Every structure is written in C-alpha cells, then in structure tokens.
Amino acid sequence: MPAKPSQSDVELEKFKIDAETKRQEYRHNVLKVMLGTMIVGVAAALFPFMQQLAESIFAERIETIKKDAAIATLREKNQLEKQMEEWRHQLALNQEQFSQRTSNRQYMESLATEARSERIGKRIIIAEFFSFLAEDNERRTQWAAFRDHLYKLQLKLNDERTTLLTTRNDPSATEADRESAQERLDQIERLENPDKDTAQRRTCNVQNEGVLRKATINDHRIREVTYCQGAKIRGDLSPEIILIHSSHSSQLSQSVNHYLSNSGYAVHIVIGRDGTAVQLARFDQWGSHAGTSKWKDRTGLSRYSVAIELVNWGKLGGTDKEPRAWTGAEVPSEEVFVASHKHSPNTKALWHAYTNEQIETLLVLIKAIADTYNISREDIVGHEDVSPGRKTDPGPAFPWSRIDKALEAQPASTE
Numbered sequence: 001m002p003a004k005p006s007q008s009d010v011e012l013e014k015f016k017i018d019a020e021t022k023r024q025e026y027r028h029n030v031l032k033v034m035l036g037t038m039i040v041g042v043a044a045a046l047f048p049f050m051q052q053l054a055e056s057i058f059a060e061r062i063e064t065i066k067k068d069a070a071i072a073t074l075r076e077k078n079q080l081e082k083q084m085e086e087w088r089h090q091l092a093l094n095q096e097q098f099s100q101r102t103s104n105r106q107y108m109e110s111l112a113t114e115a116r117s118e119r120i121g122k123r124i125i126i127a128e129f130f131s132f133l134a135e136d137n138e139r140r141t142q143w144a145a146f147r148d149h150l151y152k153l154q155l156k157l158n159d160e161r162t163t164l165l166t167t168r169n170d171p172s173a174t175e176a177d178r179e180s181a182q183e184r185l186d187q188i189e190r191l192e193n194p195d196k197d198t199a200q201r202r203t204c205n206v207q208n209e210g211v212l213r214k215a216t217i218n219d220h221r222i223r224e225v226t227y228c229q230g231a232k233i234r235g236d237l238s239p240e241i242i243l244i245h246s247s248h249s250s251q252l253s254q255s256v257n258h259y260l261s262n263s264g265y266a267v268h269i270v271i272g273r274d275g276t277a278v279q280l281a282r283f284d285q286w287g288s289h290a291g292t293s294k295w296k297d298r299t300g301l302s303r304y305s306v307a308i309e310l311v312n313w314g315k316l317g318g319t320d321k322e323p324r325a326w327t328g329a330e331v332p333s334e335e336v337f338v339a340s341h342k343h344s345p346n347t348k349a350l351w352h353a354y355t356n357e358q359i360e361t362l363l364v365l366i367k368a369i370a371d372t373y374n375i376s377r378e379d380i381v382g383h384e385d386v387s388p389g390r391k392t393d394p395g396p397a398f399p400w401s402r403i404d405k406a407l408e409a410q411p412a413s414t415e
Helices: 007-091 095-102 105-116 120-133 137-168 175-192 252-260 356-373 400-407
Strands: 241-246 269-271 277-279 305-310 336-341 344-352 380-382
Touching: 120 137, 137 175, 241 356, 252 269, 269 356, 305 356, 356 400
Parallel strands: 241 305, 241 380, 269 305
Antiparallel strands: 269 277, 336 344
16 A cells, blocks of 8 residues: 655645746746747838738739720720721712712711711711811811810810809709709700610600691690600699790700600790690699799799790800801801890890791790680790899790780780
C-alpha cells in the first residue's frame, strides 16, 4: 500500500502546478505581443503596396470606362456614317441624276421640309449632309447656315432647359411662372423628340376635310368634324367663355398628337391651316389650357372656357427676308404679318398670318358654340387678354374685326 503523501509534498506539488500555469500565461502574453508587433510591421510594410495596387485598379477602371465610351462613340459615328451612306445611295443613284435633282428647287425644298420634321439632332446631320453634297453654291450656303442655326439653337435650348427646370421645381416661384416654365419645357420636348411616346399615344384618323360650312352641336359635340378624345380631360364644364389660342406649330397632326399624348394640357378644338377642324374634348368637359388667367370676376379660366386653337407659329424670328419660326423652320414671306402687339405697342415684330380657311371655319364654330351656350361677343377673347404679359396669342395677325362682323356685335372689352 503506497504511503500517504505528507502535507509538505502536497503543497510542493501545488506550487509546481501554479508555477507552470503562470509560466504558460507569461509565454502566451509574450507571443501575443510579438504577433501584434509583427502584424503592425507587416501592415506598415504592405500599406504603400496596397495603396499602389488600389490606385492601379482604379486607374484601370477609369481606362476601361474611357475605352467603353470611345467604343460607343465610334459605334454611333459608324452608324451615322452608315445612315449617311444609305441616304447617299437613296438620293444619288448616279451623279447625273443627283445633279438634276439638286438643281430642282422644288425637290430641295421638299427635302428641307422633311428635315425640319425630324428631331433637332437628326436635322443637324441632314443639314450637314446636304451642305456637303449640294452642287449649287447658293444651296450649299443655305444648308450650312441652317446647320449652324440648329447648332446654336441646340445650345440655347440646353441652357434654357436648365433655367426652366429650376423655375418649375422652385417652391417659391409663382404658379404662373411654374406653369409657364412647364409649357415651354413641353415645347422643347416636342422640338427635340417629336416621336417620343409614340407607342403610348392615342391615334386619330384626321381627314383633310377643309373649310367647315356647317356646325351642329349634339351632346356637346360638333357632328360635322372628326372627334378624338384627348388624354387630359379633367372635369365638368359649363361654358361661359370662348378662348382663342395659337398652337406655335405648323401642322394640324402635330397639335392633335400633342393633346392625344400625356402632355398635361387639353383644348376642345384645333383648326388646321386648310380649315380642317378636329374636336378633342366635349364642350361639357374641361382640361388645362389657360393657366393663370382672369376675365371679369373669373380666375383659372380653364374651368369656364371652350378652348379653340389655330395652327400658327405665332411670333416669328429671323429677318424680313428670311423669317423663321421658333424651331428654326423657314416661313414663306407671304405668310408673314408685320405689326406691334397691343402689349408692346412701340415694338414691331414678325407674326405668322392666319389663313382665310382657318378663319372661315372658326367663324362657323364660334357662331354654333356661342348660340348653344349663350356666350356673348364680349366673352370671346384671346389668351393674351386673360393672361396679359404672359401670353401673346392669338397675336396681332388675328382678324378680330371678322369676328365682330360675323356676330354683328361690338368688339370685346379687354379691361
């Protein structure tokens, strides 16, 4: 039987265990300090390398982005060159035929008209194309001038858009300023992207019916004209006023499509240059068209008025010899009316004249609407009358005297 350990032996063994435990703890702590020192040293040594590696990766990414952009630009350039080459084949099957065509004024003018119906970027390309190919020096100069005008217009529109967006989104701006900014933004959008949202746009089979000789109102609609429901009809209307607008465009279809899309605005009738009328809203419905406006004791006249819009460029730019619309499109001199606006009586300007066909159709419509809804001559006014200082349509080219004569009444008061 083994001898029982003495008290001193037990204490000695316990001392040894405690000593070994402390030695292990000390060794562990020393190792942690050494490892920490090594990590800090390695990190310090690797930091410049890691920084350089990160910068290298970032630089490579920048170069990749630049290369992608260059490839995209080259691809777009190649596409444009391909498009121009296709135009070359389409329009110049051989040099003799092309020479004959470019010498034909009517042919070149039809090409110019087609060019101006495209978005502004494509018009610049077309103008550049014809300024290069035209054999006639006069035509070449005209196309080059048109191209330069479009470049300037594009830069101007970019600057104007920035200002308009600031105004539209400024909560401290007046309602009139914000609405006016939005209207102009819509104009710029139509100029730069005339085919935008075509897939979402309602369609309207507009027939060139010409001058309207009779107007019968049944269930708040003119039975003798094409009816296409506009996209932005807002509520019920009890007509008290007939409000005349101009479209600031030259094509009936363009104006109609604008109101069939989600433009945010609506009129009741649009009248084309040939007298063709299209109804876009019933006369017991209203949509936004007057903006900030006042007539007599009424404000916000969209809710109280029938809106009739005539296709017309409105105020023109350019010179007496080369009048142009706000889009840069040329306007025939025989369609130009020189006069001062009643809001600026000391300043003469160029205005787009209304056609006799338009006015004849308008007179028929006004008589029918005024009789049906008991609207007096005094309440047949222009946008310029209800929003003075903000609007200038229908402008000095509009023949108010013919309205007076047709209705056998005195001119409307504009107070």
